[in-house]
Amino acid sequence: MQSSLIIATYNWPQALDLCLKSVLKQSVLPTNIIIADDGSGPETKLVVEKYQQLLPVPLIHVWHADDGFRLAQIRNKAAAIAKDYIIQVDGDLVLHQDFIKDHLEAASNGKFICGSRVILNKDITGRLIATASDKNYFGFFNTNISNRFNSLHIKALSNLINTFKDHNSTSSIRGCNMSYWRKDFIAVNGYNEDFVGWGREDSDLVIRFIKYNLKRRFFKFQGIVYHLYHHENDRGNLLKNDQLLEKAMKDPSFTCEKGIAQYL
Secondary structure, eight states, rough: OEEEEEEESSSSHHHHHHHHHHHHHSSSSSSSEEEESSSSSSHOOOHHHHHHHHHHSOOOEEEOOOSSOOHHHHHHHHHTTTTEEEEEEEEEEETTTHHHHHHHHHHHHHEEEEOOOEEEOOOHHHHHHHHTTTOOOOTOOOTTEEEEEOOOOOOOOHHHHHHHHHHTSSSSSOTTEEEEEHHHHHHTTOOOOOOOOSSSSSHHHOOOOOOOOOOOETEEEEEEEEOOOOOOOTTHHHHHHHHHHHHHHHHHOOSSSSSGGGGG
């Protein structure tokens, strides 16, 4: 299967370095890796260039100028050049060594995957950033994590839990841990770029996936990611994005007007 790992980033090169270190340790690698860069400065470019030399698969840097929070747009631009199956994360995550393997093994026609995350606290994040260490401090009993049950890697239990879930559910969507077929993403026209600023673009995408008759695959105890602590993003545009999401929920269409089609 031809696959792409898309990593979204913005002006946190230290976190991206940790993320890419964890990619290097993956038990299975994707066909290529695409950095979806929402306007970072030259320090991020240096990190990308470093890992272009270290990784055994192509690492592509997709960048546009900084014009505010435009995550939906940069993810569309990255997906436009991606391979058949897309795994999507953020650049402030450290990936479990079987993260890519888990997503690829669970990929299935007519489905998309939504995973969860383990939250690292400020203390452990600071130590990781300060030492540029990729050592795994994130075991179940570690006092520096929350959402600790998300740190357990149990494939059989993951499959069992998934059978009891509502596969049309739009709850607890995490765009930082998703995967889907590129053809399905194109069919719904990808992310709606009317979502500018933090929030709700992932929920909107999932709503349109479900309208397109895709089923959600819940990914508890697989596809594990560890989220580095940071201050919350500016949520000044959240009210407008909530209104856009409410409109999308009422709209019978599974597409959006301003999406990936413009880059194909």
